[in-house]
Amino acid sequence: MLEHVLVLSAYLFSIGIYGLVTSRNMVRALMCLELLLNAVNINFITFSDFFDNRQLKGNIFSIFVIAIAAAEAAIGLAIVSSIYRNRKSTRINQSNLLNK
Amino acid sequence: MDLPGSIHDFLLVSLGLVLILGGLGVVLLTNPIYSAFSLGLVLVCISLFYILSNSHFVAAAQLLIYVGAINVLILFAVMFMNGSEYSNDWNLWTVGDGITSLICTSIFISLITIISDTSWYAIIWTTRTNQILEQDLTSNGQQIGIHLSTDFFLPFEFISIILLVALIGAIAVARQ
Numbered sequence: 001m002l003e004h005v006l007v008l009s010a011y012l013f014s015i016g017i018y019g020l021v022t023s024r025n026m027v028r029a030l031m032c033l034e035l036l037l038n039a040v041n042i043n044f045i046t047f048s049d050f051f052d053n054r055q056l057k058g059n060i061f062s063i064f065v066i067a068i069a070a071a072e073a074a075i076g077l078a079i080v081s082s083i084y085r086n087r088k089s090t091r092i093n094q095s096n097l098l099n100k
Numbered sequence: 101m102d103l104p105g106s107i108h109d110f111l112l113v114s115l116g117l118v119l120i121l122g123g124l125g126v127v128l129l130t131n132p133i134y135s136a137f138s139l140g141l142v143l144v145c146i147s148l149f150y151i152l153s154n155s156h157f158v159a160a161a162q163l164l165i166y167v168g169a170i171n172v173l174i175l176f177a178v179m180f181m182n183g184s185e186y187s188n189d190w191n192l193w194t195v196g197d198g199i200t201s202l203i204c205t206s207i208f209i210s211l212i213t214i215i216s217d218t219s220w221y222a223i224i225w226t227t228r229t230n231q232i233l234e235q236d237l238t239s240n241g242q243q244i245g246i247h248l249s250t251d252f253f254l255p256f257e258f259i260s261i262i263l264l265v266a267l268i269g270a271i272a273v274a275r276q
Contacts, residue, residue: 001112002220005153008116010211012123012142018204019127022197027177028132031139034170035126038146041162049153050220051227056243059158060252063244066158066165067259071266073170077177078274084181085276 005046012039026080026090030073037069103152111152118145132178140171157241
């Protein structure tokens, strides 16, 4: 069972990287970042369940990762909405606000 | 959760199928709001998967924070930025997409080979013999609370300060 869960997590990680690199919308890039963090969390929970059954340190680390992901999503969406207000676009390759 | 083996395997396989299809949907669907709902489906399935692997507190935290806060925030952002611009670039398959898919599949295949080459059961046996054999009666959530208030007290306080500062900063950036 452990190998299957790790392969599933690796699948989520690689498809998250693919979406993060190839997406043209900033909000979609943030969604793919959430996929990456969830793949890391699945690994933490699985290793904590299999190897560290009494200590539960993997669960605590995944709670920390979830909190950091919440902060990152709030900051990222605020920046995206600010860029959208200035540029009327959320394309990644058009956000050259430092250029003018 | 202590389910019998066949039901556990059936739930695991079905959750895995939903995760695979939902992950493809997040990346490949053209409308961003469909991919936001697909992300919500993926997050709910990951939470059910945490319940299957005996981590009920993290499952509840995942369901509350990811599905209840982050996904709703992403849906608000998608609905706030009206998406009339996604329709003209949905069928552009450039060279960079091909190179990226090649690199990502190579990363995935190398990860699979590493996972299947590692002998996990030897590690399981070495860690099982080191563990304390006495079964204390505190539950999962109680143990997480004890760890958070003793061993991880300083990171816990730091993460609360980080959350406070990040949310105040997000309000200050997004304000008109």
